[in-house]
Amino acid sequence: xxxxxxxxxxxxxxxxxxxxxxxxxxKQTIKxxxxxxxxxAVIPLLMRAQEQDGWVTKxxxxxxxxxLDMPLIRVLEVATFYTQFQLKPVGTRAHIQVCGTTPxxxxxxxxxxxxxxxxxxxxxxxxxxxGTLSWEEVECLGACVNAPMIxxxxxxxxxxxxxxxxxxxxxxxxxxGDTITPGPQIDRYFSAPEGGATTxxxxxxxxxxxxxxxxxxxxxxxxxxxxxxxEAPAKAVSLEDKNRPAAIDKPAVVDxxxxxxxxxxxxxxxxxxxxxxxxxxxxGWKKAEREWVDGYLNFKGRIERDDWVKQAKALAKGGxxxxxxxxxxxxx
Ligand code: FES
Numbered sequence: 233x234x235x236x237x238x239x240x241x242x243x244x245x246x247x248x249x250x251x252x253x254x255x256x257x258x259k260q261t262i263k264x265x266x267x268x269x270x271x272x273a274v275i276p277l278l279m280r281a282q283e284q285d286g287w288v289t290k291x292x293x294x295x296x297x298x299x300l301d302m303p304l305i306r307v308l309e310v311a312t313f314y315t316q317f318q319l320k321p322v323g324t325r326a327h328i329q330v331c332g333t334t335p336x337x338x339x340x341x342x343x344x345x346x347x348x349x350x351x352x353x354x355x356x357x358x359x360x361x362x363g364t365l366s367w368e369e370v371e372c373l374g375a376c377v378n379a380p381m382i383x384x385x386x387x388x389x390x391x392x393x394x395x396x397x398x399x400x401x402x403x404x405x406x407x408x409g410d411t412i413t414p415g416p417q418i419d420r421y422f423s424a425p426e427g428g429a430t431t432x433x434x435x436x437x438x439x440x441x442x443x444x445x446x447x448x449x450x451x452x453x454x455x456x457x458x459x460x461x462x463e464a465p466a467k468a469v470s471l472e473d474k475n476r477p478a479a480i481d482k483p484a485v486v487d488x489x490x491x492x493x494x495x496x497x498x499x500x501x502x503x504x505x506x507x508x509x510x511x512x513x514x515x516g517w518k519k520a521e522r523e524w525v526d527g528y529l530n531f532k533g534r535i536e537r538d539d540w541v542k543q544a545k546a547l548a549k550g551g552x553x554x555x556x557x558x559x560x561x562x563x564x
Contacts, residue, residue: 236312238290239320248291254280258299271300274310278317287318315370323359323366326404328352329383333372336380343394344380345369351401364405377423378416387414391426419496428493428538475524477517479507487511491547491555491563494538499529514544 238244250258258277265272274296281292288311297307311317318327328348332341348367352360356368375381378390382397389400389412396417403412420426470476486509489500506528508514517525517540526535546558555563 236315236319238293238308238312239287243321244290245285246291248281248285248289248295250280250295251284254284262300271302271306274300274302274307275314278307278311282317286324287321315368320357321359322357323352323364325364325407326366326384326401326409328365328367328401328404329370329373330367331371331373331375331379331381331383332369333376335376336372339379340393341369341380344382344392344397347394347397347401351398360405365401375423378420384409389414389417391416391418391420393417419498427496427534433493433538469524469528473524475520476528477506477508477513477521477525480509480513481507483509487547489514491552492538492540492543493563494531494534494540502529511544511548514540515548517541 249255258273258280261276261280262270262273277296277299278288278292281296282288285292293307293311294304296302297304300307311319315329330336330341330344330348332345345367348356352358352365352367357366359366370383373381373383373388375388375390380392381388381390382392382400383389384400384404389397392400400409400412400417403409415422418426419428421428482504486504489495489503489508489511490497492511492514495503503509506525522535522541525531526533529535542558543555543563546555547563550557552563
């Protein structure tokens, strides 16, 4: 945990003022609070000041104190308490906050810190040579279930590996941070189980967990993930096998196979490599074909349990609307 102090005077600007748009926004924001409680706007106003200038300057803290008629020390207390406020200039394209609290630490936060040290600067709060990137270690950011994770500005990037963090850093360094989708960076929907739902998936109120709490089922994850867990390698599955589903050339319009629960970006990519591009193809798989794909993906029966065929039939017939009609919920 770092000591949070204001930046040295040498880097502090002499004055701060919200620009015209932010001034109007600040006035509206203050009005949202009851009379006499306007000071509750301190956090949004400090955040807006940070978004405007890239960090929270001493002059901005003084400005907010005047706007809210607050003692300066009270605004200082807020600004120096929350790690969301940057008290020194940070990278212009990204300031990476690496969570180092226990769940993230146990799941690899140290390796993420090493990436930041290697790619940005050995010390936190120092920018890289071009001034575009900086990093720090922070305490729990509330996404422990998807540890390890980082936060950049207001977005979190979760379920990280050092390699994925390198890719995210590359994107921000190139000014293309918006090409990375925040949230889990693996086949996981928000904080749901990796690979898709495991409970209450029958949609009839009498649902029972499809994935029994058996050791074998605990290992029912995509091949790529299974490999991470030191499982026995999958049995070799021949691409020449007669039960391999028929491939087609890539059509002009490719269905979004990720709408099928259990299919994430990685699995969708593998299916495309196999020449599977449409819901109609999946919907038409016979038992032997399903077993071949299941074996190829090392899914251990997952395709049957998640009933890909039923899902694909609904999606092929009427897209999301039909899926909702059949399953009582949106796909994925
Ligand atoms: S411990 Fe890292 S987000 Fe909670």
